[in-house]
Amino acid sequence: MVLNKTETPSVPAETRARILKLASELDYQPNHPARMLRSARTMALACVIPDITNPFYPGLVRGLQSVAASAGYDVLIFDTDGRAEGEERATNWLLQGRADGVVGTFFHLRVPQLTTLARKGIPIVRLESQHKPKGPLPIDSVYIDNAEASAAMTRHLIERGHQRITMILAEVGPSARRAFGYASAMRAAGLVPEFITDSRYSEQSGARAMREILSATRDRATAVFCANDILAVGAMVEARAAGLSVPDDIPAAKLLGLTTVRQPEFDLGALAAHTLLGRLQPGGLEQPGKSLELKFEILKRSSA
Amino acid sequence: MVLNKTETPSVPAETRARILKLASELDYQPNHPARMLRSARTMALACVIPDITNPFYPGLVRGLQSVAASAGYDVLIFDTDGRAEGEERATNWLLQGRADGVVGTFFHLRVPQLTTLARKGIPIVRLESQHKPKGPLPIDSVYIDNAEASAAMTRHLIERGHQRITMILAEVGPSARRAFGYASAMRAAGLVPEFITDSRYSEQSGARAMREILSATRDRATAVFCANDILAVGAMVEARAAGLSVPDDIPAAKLLGLTTVRQPEFDLGALAAHTLLGRLQPGGLEQPGKSLELKFEILKRSSA
DNA sequence: CTGAAAGCGCTTACAG
DNA sequence: CTGAAAGCGCTTACAG
Numbered sequence: 001m002v003l004n005k006t007e008t009p010s011v012p013a014e015t016r017a018r019i020l021k022l023a024s025e026l027d028y029q030p031n032h033p034a035r036m037l038r039s040a041r042t043m044a045l046a047c048v049i050p051d052i053t054n055p056f057y058p059g060l061v062r063g064l065q066s067v068a069a070s071a072g073y074d075v076l077i078f079d080t081d082g083r084a085e086g087e088e089r090a091t092n093w094l095l096q097g098r099a100d101g102v103v104g105t106f107f108h109l110r111v112p113q114l115t116t117l118a119r120k121g122i123p124i125v126r127l128e129s130q131h132k133p134k135g136p137l138p139i140d141s142v143y144i145d146n147a148e149a150s151a152a153m154t155r156h157l158i159e160r161g162h163q164r165i166t167m168i169l170a171e172v173g174p175s176a177r178r179a180f181g182y183a184s185a186m187r188a189a190g191l192v193p194e195f196i197t198d199s200r201y202s203e204q205s206g207a208r209a210m211r212e213i214l215s216a217t218r219d220r221a222t223a224v225f226c227a228n229d230i231l232a233v234g235a236m237v238e239a240r241a242a243g244l245s246v247p248d249d250i251p252a253a254k255l256l257g258l259t260t261v262r263q264p265e266f267d268l269g270a271l272a273a274h275t276l277l278g279r280l281q282p283g284g285l286e287q288p289g290k291s292l293e294l295k296f297e298i299l300k301r302s303s304a
Numbered sequence: 305m306v307l308n309k310t311e312t313p314s315v316p317a318e319t320r321a322r323i324l325k326l327a328s329e330l331d332y333q334p335n336h337p338a339r340m341l342r343s344a345r346t347m348a349l350a351c352v353i354p355d356i357t358n359p360f361y362p363g364l365v366r367g368l369q370s371v372a373a374s375a376g377y378d379v380l381i382f383d384t385d386g387r388a389e390g391e392e393r394a395t396n397w398l399l400q401g402r403a404d405g406v407v408g409t410f411f412h413l414r415v416p417q418l419t420t421l422a423r424k425g426i427p428i429v430r431l432e433s434q435h436k437p438k439g440p441l442p443i444d445s446v447y448i449d450n451a452e453a454s455a456a457m458t459r460h461l462i463e464r465g466h467q468r469i470t471m472i473l474a475e476v477g478p479s480a481r482r483a484f485g486y487a488s489a490m491r492a493a494g495l496v497p498e499f500i501t502d503s504r505y506s507e508q509s510g511a512r513a514m515r516e517i518l519s520a521t522r523d524r525a526t527a528v529f530c531a532n533d534i535l536a537v538g539a540m541v542e543a544r545a546a547g548l549s550v551p552d553d554i555p556a557a558k559l560l561g562l563t564t565v566r567q568p569e570f571d572l573g574a575l576a577a578h579t580l581l582g583r584l585q586p587g588g589l590e591q592p593g594k595s596l597e598l599k600f601e602i603l604k605r606s607s608a
Numbered sequence: 609c610t611g612a613a614a615g616c617g618c619t620t621a622c623a624g
Numbered sequence: 625c626t627g628a629a630a631g632c633g634c635t636t637a638c639a640g
Contacts, residue, residue: 004619010625032400033340034617037632042337052365058357065383074397077381079369093378096336308635314609338633341616 003030041100044074045276048090048104050082050173051201054230056265060127063269064103071277073100082172082201084108094122101276103127103269107172114139123279125272128291129174135289140275142268144296146174149261150181152298154225158189162223166194168209168235169227170201178227194221201227206234214242262297307334345404348378349580352394352408354386354477355505358534360569364431367573368407375581377404386476386505388412398426404584407431407576411476418443427583429576432595433478439593444579446572448600450478453565454485456602458529462493466527470498472513472539473531474505482531498525505531510538518546566601 001008002019011019022028036042045068049057065075076099080086087109094102094117101123106114114124115137123138129146157165167182169175175197183193196212198205206226213221224239226232271292278284305312306323315323326332340346349372353361369379380403384390391413398406398421405427410418418428419441427442433450461469471486473479479501487497500516502509510530517525528543530536575596582588 001619012625015625027399029396029399029401031341031617032402033337033346034632035619036337037335037341037616037634038618038620040632052356053359053362055357055359055362058359058362061356061381062383074380074382074402076378077365078378079366092333095331095333097333098336098378305635316609319609335633338616339635341618341632342634342636344616 003028036097040097042098043072044076044099045273046076046078046090046094046099046102046104048078048080048087048102048106050080050086050105050107051230052077052079054201054228056229056263059265060269060272063266063271064273065269066266067270067273067277073273073277080107082107091117095120100280101125103272103276105173111135111139121285123276123285125275127268127272129177131293132289132291134291137289138279138285138287140279140290140292142271142275142292142294144263144268144294146177147181147184149296149298150178151185152181153261154182154185155189156298157223157225158185158191163191164194164219164221165191165223165225166196166213166221167225167227168196168198168206168213168231170205170231171197171199173201175227182225198231201230203230203234203237206231206236207238208234210235210238210242214239214244264294264296267294307332340401344401346402347376348380348403349577350380350382350394350398350403350406350408352382352384352391352406352410354384354390354409354411355534356381356383358505358532360533360567363569364573364576367570367575368577369573370570371574371577371581377577377581384411386411395421399424405429405580407573407580409477415439415443425589427580427589429579431572431576433481435597436593436595438595441593442583442589442591444583444594444596446575446579446596446598448567448572448598450481451485451488453600453602454482454529455489456485457565458486458489459493460602461527461529462489462495467495468498468523468525469495469527469529470500470517470525471529471531472500472502472510472517472535474509474535475501475503477505479531486529502535505534507534507538507541510535510540511542512538514539514542514546518543518548568598568600571598 002011002016003023008016045064047061047064049060052058052061061075061077068075078090078093080090084107087106090104091109091113099122102117103125105127114126118124118137118139124140126132126139126141128141128143130143131145132141132143154165165182165186167179169179179193179195186193196209198209209231210224213224224235226235271294275290275292279287306315306320307327312320349368351365351368353364356362356365365379365381372379382394382397384394388411391410394408395413395417403426406421407429409431418430422428422441422443428444430436430443430445432445432447434447435449436445436447458469469486469490471483473483483497483499490497500513502513513535514528517528528539530539575598579594579596583591
């Protein structure tokens with residue numbers, strides 16, 4: 001009791017001091033597994049993500065960790081590689097009682113599978129690309145309006161005079177909403193949306209799509225809009241290799257931390273952590289699911 | 305026994321099948337904390353790093369995870385923010401039996417503190433900037449020769465005609481070896497090394513150092529060599545803000561994944577994981593410490 | 609071959 | 625106010 005609580009009314013100050021002194025002399029460290037077993041609390045939050053090398057996620061992890069740590073929680077990172085199989089492994093792993101809650105980007109798992117977790121008392125915060133309707137279970141979401149961000153980007157390209165703009169996207173994740181926003185903006189301007197869809201968010205996928213675009217014999221696209229940075233990198237490398245000059249301030253912007261659509265990843269992580277910690281308070285699991293929006297920011301630059 | 309081993313000679317095939325069938329029907333998932341407590345194994349490796357948003361580390365984590373996962377181990381990431389306090393918290397955290405071993409970049413902890421961990425049977429693999437002598441404890445290191453990489457970079461700048469090259473570095477971590485390599489190359493060319501040292505590896509630090517460089521009224525440096533990418537980003541932003549044009553293919557190279565000194569981060573992670581897993585085999589803790597080198601690669605480009 | 613028992617190191621309710 | 629007991633869910637050695 002003395003070691004776990006800051007106040008122990010039933011223990012006299014002298015006894016308390018004696019206990020603390022002895023613990024310190026012995027370098028006593030409570031055994032964490034035993035604690036977890038007995039209290040049925042791991043004091044850990046899981047973060048399930050598709051690819052830690054995508055620069056969006058380290059920023060998110062930082063936000064998560066900063067809030068989690070201040071409440072005494074650890075953050076465990078589980079990399080799914082964006083695959084259904086990886087997400088399933090993450091689910092089983094969570095069902096083994098390894099974390100008290102989870103923040104995740106799920107490309108494949110849908111509400112039914114997530115429900116299994118939620119019913120076992122593991123609250124979930126999803127990183128989403130749009131508003132999600134309320135449900136009865138402890139499943140919340142945080143999102144930025146991806147369709148709107150994508151539309152704003154597309155309008156920017158159109159304003160710069162581009163008419164043949166091809167979008168490179170992946171089959172899963174936020175591509176759907178991003179494609180929707182792009183298509184809306186194109187149609188609103190009387191232009192025809194063109195898509196090239198690959199299975200993954202990889203540089204190889206971006207390069208493959210760019211090769212296809214470059215192989216067009218007529219009416220070749222004058223601008224390419226990629227669903228995320230990884231695809232864009234692959235596409236750019238390929239375009240350069242083919243001898244095209246790609247405006248240099250796109251990579252510069254990236255190195256300088258100025259992505260074109262600035263997603264507030266640290267804030268998303270912090271908000272997700274707060275939401276999750278709220279769920280772990282007494283009675284927290286009974287509230288209906290919330291869907292929380294954060295605003296993006298478009299950084300218009302001289303390129304494009 | 306049936307659930308934990310792939311072969312159980314003492315259990316007849318029929319009984320085995322009955323057990324597996326029932327476990328599957330019940331969706332049985334073994335409780336992980338209980339398992340950890342009883343077996344005194346967490347099946348987790350800790351990765352202690354200064355800053356997950358430094359792109360070097362996500363790559364390292366991927367390498368670690370890929371090897372760890374194939375052996376059934378999780379990877380726990382502990383962010384120290386490069387502070388002594390963070391490293392101390394990591395140590396206590398490890399002493400609570402939260403991981404079976406640790407891979408880490410330690411800016412502040414030295415052998416005495418690490419010895420405490422090693423003596424408790426927690427093997428350590430350090431990410432280092434130079435060869436480390438053998439010791440009796442289960443403390444290994446993996447490294448690339450930072451002094452040599454730094455010297456090669458400096459020679460490259462000198463070959464391009466630069467004579468006044470200032471180096472921006474931090475007080476801790478790999479800066480020391482990098483500064484050593486830079487200084488050797490400068491002196492070998494008859495040039496005078498100039499340093500600006502800041503306390504941290506942050507963009508703010510890089511910017512501050514660049515302001516100082518730009519404020520020189522005469523003999524201003526014509527080239528700036530930064531001890532790491534984060535410092536370089538800060539320095540570049542500051543230089544641009546001051547109206548200087550910075551060659552654009554540096555950031556481009558970065559976005560394209562081509563850092564100037566390519567550190568094989570995935571391979572370092574994989575090697576560290578292998579080394580650690582070797583320590584966790586029976587008798588593994590008795591071997592003397594090893595120091596393993598991986599080769600870097602200099603990517604010479606048209607800039608500079 | 610299979611069932612029952614002990615014990616890992618805690619937390620928590622209870623007895624004295 | 626303090627000490628002794630129970631029990632979390634496993635693994636492992638042992639009895640039958």
